[in-house]
Amino acid sequence: MEEILQQLEADLAKAKTLPEVEQLRVKYLGRKGSITLLAKNTDFSRLSPDEKRSFGQRLNALKNRAEEAIQEAQQRLAQQGASLGMVWSGADLSLPSSDRRFGAMHPISLIQRELEEIFQGMGFRVLSGYEVETEYYNFDALNIPPDHPARDMQDTFWLDDGRLLRTHTSANQVRALERYGAPIRAIFPGRCFRNEAIDASHENTFYQLEGLLVDRDISVAHLIGVMKTLLSAVFHREVTVRLRPGFFPFVEPGFELDVQCLICGGNGCATCKRSGWIELIPCGLVHPRVLEFGRVDTRIFSGFAFGMGLTRMAMMKFGIPDIRLFNSGDIRFYEQFPVSM
Numbered sequence: 474m475e476e477i478l479q480q481l482e483a484d485l486a487k488a489k490t491l492p493e494v495e496q497l498r499v500k501y502l503g504r505k506g507s508i509t510l511l512a513k514n515t516d517f518s519r520l521s522p523d524e525k526r527s528f529g530q531r532l533n534a535l536k537n538r539a540e541e542a543i544q545e546a547q548q549r550l551a552q553q554g555a556s557l558g559m560v561w562s563g564a565d566l567s568l569p570s571s572d573r574r575f576g577a578m579h580p581i582s583l584i585q586r587e588l589e590e591i592f593q594g595m596g597f598r599v600l601s602g603y604e605v606e607t608e609y610y611n612f613d614a615l616n617i618p619p620d621h622p623a624r625d626m627q628d629t630f631w632l633d634d635g636r637l638l639r640t641h642t643s644a645n646q647v648r649a650l651e652r653y654g655a656p657i658r659a660i661f662p663g664r665c666f667r668n669e670a671i672d673a674s675h676e677n678t679f680y681q682l683e684g685l686l687v688d689r690d691i692s693v694a695h696l697i698g699v700m701k702t703l704l705s706a707v708f709h710r711e712v713t714v715r716l717r718p719g720f721f722p723f724v725e726p727g728f729e730l731d732v733q734c735l736i737c738g739g740n741g742c743a744t745c746k747r748s749g750w751i752e753l754i755p756c757g758l759v760h761p762r763v764l765e766f767g768r769v770d771t772r773i774f775s776g777f778a779f780g781m782g783l784t785r786m787a788m789m790k791f792g793i794p795d796i797r798l799f800n801s802g803d804i805r806f807y808e809q810f811p812v813s814m
């Protein structure tokens with residue numbers, strides 16, 4: 474008996490996995506295991522009552538010690554295995570995990586993705602265009618006259634070869650019309666550049682999302698309808714909008730679309746500068762000259778265009794009070810926009 478126990482302990486010490494321990498349990502304690510057979514093969518009729526009792530006691534002790542040794546080996550391996558993530562460790566899987574870190578997404582990327590999805594749901598395609606543009610697509614084709622101040626060195630980054638960094642995503646309008654013709658529904662999210670001094674509300678690099686819809690019999694009512702649908706989807710509630718006249722050479726009529734302040738509900742607060750309204754989306758009906766530059770037949774087609782600043786949309790959506798946070802590099806800001814899993 475002593476020998477069997479020593480052998481078992483030596484075997485267990487060599488075992489490296491739980492299945493190996495299970496094999497040893499079968500080998501020693503299973504139906505044909507050596508300890509089981511020891512009991513079975515003993516002819517008890519040849520033993521005296523005293524011998525029977527003492528043999529039985531020793532056999533039971535052997536079994537108990539063998540079982541203990543096997544359990545110890547199982548526990549030892551389960552602990553090692555748990556740290557390797559290999560073997561069921563007995564951990565409570567319903568507990569919340571303690572140290573899982575997911576990445577975060579920049580709020581501009583988040584709002585851009587959300588807007589793309591909403592517009593795709595309304596049948597718009599997502600196009601991208603070029604950050605380095607020609608004067609033609611950025612200005613001329615948009616009916617912006619040659620002497621317009623926007624073309625000035627103070628406002629536009631000009632490249633040595635005469636091209637420029639696009640000052641707005643509107644530069645995509647005529648490109649898209651040339652390429653896809655009418656009818657068309659497209660949005661153009663992207664980075665724009667202006668030669669401006671940076672302060673609390675100005676950046677020289679910023680993000681816009683342009684929209685263009687050209688079809689038969691398009692009116693201001695369609696523009697308002699799409700804008701309201703969009704804003705309700707982004708802000709998850711009915712929003713009140715108003716149009717004010719606004720001037721851009723490439724739309725006629727042109728508007729500034731305001732939303733009733735989502736922070737104070739229109740009562741007046743610091744964010745809306747006490748006015749109750751926030752200027753959110755410049756827009757208008759596409760100027761016939763722009764359609765002509767895009768080779769669209771203006772007797773059949775009309776359309777609307779809008780150009781929203783993604784920064785302002787993100788500030789409204791997430792309640793971000795200061796524009797400088799966006800490019801601050803402050804990890805405590807960015808971490809507040811975790812990627813949802």
Ligand code: PHE
Pocket residue numbers: 640641642643721724727755756757778779780781
């Ligand atoms: N491109 C204009 C800007 O950057 C915005 C705009 C787009 C206005 C489309 C009207 C229509 O200010």
